[in-house]
Amino acid sequence: MDNFTFGLTMLICGMGGTILTLWIMSLVMSLLGRLFPEKPKKEEA
Amino acid sequence: MVEAIINGLGGLIIGFQTLFVDWRNAIMLLVGFLLLYLGIKKDCEPLLLVPIGFGCILVNIPLSDVMGPEGFVRVIYEAGIATELFPLLIFIGIGAMTDFGPVLAQPSTFLLGAAGQFGIFLTLLLALALGFPQLDAVSIGIIGACDGPTAIYVTSKYAPHLLGAVSVAAYSYMSLVPIIQPPIMRLLTTKKERETVMKPVARPVSKTTKLLFPLVITILGGLIAPKGLPLLGTIMLGNLMKESGVVARLTKASENEIANVTTLFLGLCIGATMVGSAFVKADTLIILCLGFIAICLDTVCGVCFGKILRVMTGGKFNPLVGAAGISAFPMAARVVQKEGQKWNKKSYLLMHAMGANAGGQVGSVIAAAVMLSVLAGMGIIR
Numbered sequence: 001m002d003n004f005t006f007g008l009t010m011l012i013c014g015m016g017g018t019i020l021t022l023w024i025m026s027l028v029m030s031l032l033g034r035l036f037p038e039k040p041k042k043e044e045a
Numbered sequence: 046m047v048e049a050i051i052n053g054l055g056g057l058i059i060g061f062q063t064l065f066v067d068w069r070n071a072i073m074l075l076v077g078f079l080l081l082y083l084g085i086k087k088d089c090e091p092l093l094l095v096p097i098g099f100g101c102i103l104v105n106i107p108l109s110d111v112m113g114p115e116g117f118v119r120v121i122y123e124a125g126i127a128t129e130l131f132p133l134l135i136f137i138g139i140g141a142m143t144d145f146g147p148v149l150a151q152p153s154t155f156l157l158g159a160a161g162q163f164g165i166f167l168t169l170l171l172a173l174a175l176g177f178p179q180l181d182a183v184s185i186g187i188i189g190a191c192d193g194p195t196a197i198y199v200t201s202k203y204a205p206h207l208l209g210a211v212s213v214a215a216y217s218y219m220s221l222v223p224i225i226q227p228p229i230m231r232l233l234t235t236k237k238e239r240e241t242v243m244k245p246v247a248r249p250v251s252k253t254t255k256l257l258f259p260l261v262i263t264i265l266g267g268l269i270a271p272k273g274l275p276l277l278g279t280i281m282l283g284n285l286m287k288e289s290g291v292v293a294r295l296t297k298a299s300e301n302e303i304a305n306v307t308t309l310f311l312g313l314c315i316g317a318t319m320v321g322s323a324f325v326k327a328d329t330l331i332i333l334c335l336g337f338i339a340i341c342l343d344t345v346c347g348v349c350f351g352k353i354l355r356v357m358t359g360g361k362f363n364p365l366v367g368a369a370g371i372s373a374f375p376m377a378a379r380v381v382q383k384e385g386q387k388w389n390k391k392s393y394l395l396m397h398a399m400g401a402n403a404g405g406q407v408g409s410v411i412a413a414a415v416m417l418s419v420l421a422g423m424g425i426i427r
Contacts, residue, residue: 001423003173003182010183010419011166017415021269022159022408025262029152032257038249 063107069321070105076319077101080213090220092305093193093312097213100316111317118317121310126201126208131311132194133279138304139194139406140283141296143374145258147400148407149250154370154397158404160350161370162412164189164342168335175331179425180204183416185332188215189339190409191222192372197311198276199413203426209318210329214336222340222373226380229344230368238355239388241363246396252288259285266411272421273414280410343371347401369398372409378402 001009065071080098084091100118103111111118125131148154169186177185184204187196188211196215200208218225231239259281266277286296318324351367365385369377378398385394420426 001179001425003179006179006423006425007170007173007182009423010169010416013419013422014169014412014416015163015166017270017419018162018408018412019156019159021266021411021415022155022404024269025265025407025411026152026155028261028265029149029155029254029258032254032261033149033152033248033250036251036253036257038251 060106060108066107067321069325070107071321072325073105073319073321074102076324077105077316080316090216092308093216093315096309096312097216097316097319100313101319102316103313104317104320112320118313122314122317125307125310126197126314127205129198129201129275131307131314132198132201133275134303134307135194135311136276136279136410137283137299138301138307139374140259140280140285141287141299143280143284143287143403143406144399145284145403145407146250146255147246147396148403149254149258150246150248151397151400154400155404155407157347157350157354157367157370157401158406158408159370159412160367161343161347161372161401161405162190162408163346164191164339164344165412165416167342167346168339171338172335175335177328180420181207183420184211185335186339187211187413187416188218188332188336189343190372190413191215191219191340191343191377191405192409192413193219195276195372195409195413197315199417205318206323207332209315209324210332211336212315213319214333218336218340219373219376222371222376223380223383225337225340226344226368226377227384229341230348230365230381230384233345233348234352234364236388238352238364239385240392241355241360242389242392243361243363243366243394243397245393246400255288256285259288262407266414270411270414270418272417272426273410276410277414280406340371344368347371363392363394363397366394366397366401369401370405370408371402372405374402374406375399377405 077098080094083089084094110116165186168189169182172182172185180203184200187199193215200211263281267274286292347367347370351364355362369381381398382395385392
């Protein structure tokens with residue numbers, strides 16, 4: 001594989017893959033935040 | 046008898062006789078002293094530069110055998126660098142030290158961590174254009190991760206002959222983030238943008254979310270980019286131990302004793318790869334320049350992404366925060382806070398920047414993992 005093809009593939013797949021992975025992770029983290037919200041602490045009587 | 050004494054004394058002066066046989070060793074001795082000076086006098090990443098500088102001096106003393114087949118540094122190198130063990134042990138410590146709370150409070154800041162990785166891939170292209178072989182270019186590009194252990198992990202695996210140059214570049218530029226970033230941040234933003242006050246992050250994060258975070262990221266990341274699972278898995282193991290709170294001794298050992306011993310051995314081994322005959326050449330200077338460009342590009346892309354977010358949020362986002370989307374944690378976040386305060390005393394960007402910075406920490410590991418998996422997919426590595 002020539003350097004130009006290699007570089008372009010790495011840029012598209014590498015950067016695209018990184019953005020996509022982190023985007024998916026941000027969605028999953030948002031979901032977790034909604035599923036397990038911080039409960040307000042009960043005040044002691 | 047006399048002859049034996051003369052021969053014996055001759056053994057004591059042979060080192061001096063060979064001192065200037067190879068001028069490159071003499072230059073590297075000076076480089077070793079320079080690294081020690083930067084570490085000791087200028088407080089520039091001393092934990093790394095002191096062992097690196099000393100390792101550099103050790104290996105460049107004529108007739109030095111520390112990196113010979115049975116040399117003591119060679120033994121450490123084979124045990125920890127050739128096996129990629131040291132960067133991974135350090136990652137456990139990093140995971141144990143990092144609070145991902147700010148990024149969990151604002152998961153969208155993960156994307157800022159992605160923007161900060163553009164430098165890796167753009168520098169890879171530059172290295173290829175300059176004629177470096179493909180795997181060498183990958184190792185040079187990874188300097189842009191702004192993440193020492195990741196750079197060492199990738200380079201020791203695929204371009205071990207570049208380990209000294211890449212490691213020194215990665216750690217030196219990491220410590221120079223407070224000098225490199227601010228001029229770029231100012232150049233790319235208007236006064237109005239820099240003065241933007243952002244609302245504080247108010248959303249608290251539950252313990253369950255903090256506990257599930259390392260597990261979910263490990264499984265998800267491992268499925269998408271299995272080649273980078275050692276990197277991702279170790280950092281998340283450290284974080285899980287920290288957040289669980291039930292293995293305080295292991296957490297403490299990971300962030301102190303294990304990280305300290307590994308850092309010492311790692312630094313010594315990196316320094317020992319800087320032998321004059323292999324280090325003093327034009328390629329090393331080019332790698333150092335490309336590393337600098339990589340960090341600059343990370344900052345440029347991070348700030349530009351911040352500007353896009355500003356447009357998307359109707360002017361509520363301060364683009365300076367984008368510069369924190371790199372792995373130099375928490376240094377980059379502090380730089381953003383300081384720069385924001387310089388332009389508006391009412392602007393407190395630290396928590397937003399910490400989110401982007403923690404995103405950058407994960408982002409750099411993900412970028413390396415994705416890169417390795419893409420290379421494996423292309424059949425370039427196994």
